[in-house]
């Protein structure tokens with residue numbers, strides 16, 4: 633990832649890290665923050681993806697922005713609703729835990745819209 637980001641920074645292009653299933657997402661998020669802290673000082677090279685069908689991701693977007701401000705880097709954010717709704721719900725049911733996905737489409741759309749507004753309101757520090 634560092635080699636890829638070095639080349640992207642040199643060529644002036646962005647690197648977008650996709651978001652995947654919840655059970656493999658944490659290390660992706662950690663790596664994204666680490667890379668952003670390294671490469672997003674002047675301009676934005678690295679973007680993390682925020683799946684707004686997850687009921688915790690608006691908060692995570694805001695938390696990521698707080699970390700960016702504290703560590704003095706710019707946040708790169710790609711907003712999506714999310715691609716694995718059925719799989720997530722099935723796994724949560726099988727494991728007997730609460731689903732990480734919003735209960736309905738309206739809740740997903742509300743968080744997506746609120747996330748877009750949050751990014752626009754902070755456009756000096758979020759790309």
Ligand SMILES: Cc1cc2nc3c(=O)[nH]c(=O)nc-3n(C[C@H](O)[C@H](O)[C@H](O)COP(=O)(O)OP(=O)(O)OC[C@H]3O[C@@H](n4cnc5c(N)ncnc54)[C@H](O)[C@@H]3O)c2cc1C
Pocket residue numbers: 649650651652681683685712713714715716717733734735736737738740
């Ligand atoms: C360029 C590109 C990159 C992408 N990258 C990613 C990525 O990195 N990670 C990823 O996960 N997805 C990714 N996607 C997929 C993206 O999340 C889906 O395409 C998107 O959710 C579809 O939304 P829509 O607005 O087009 O359709 P819409 O029909 O408006 O939205 C559908 C989405 O709404 C949500 N939804 C629907 N019904 C319900 C319900 N009952 N309860 C709760 N939520 C509901 C679901 O998330 C569903 O996928 C990417 C898509 C594109 C085009």
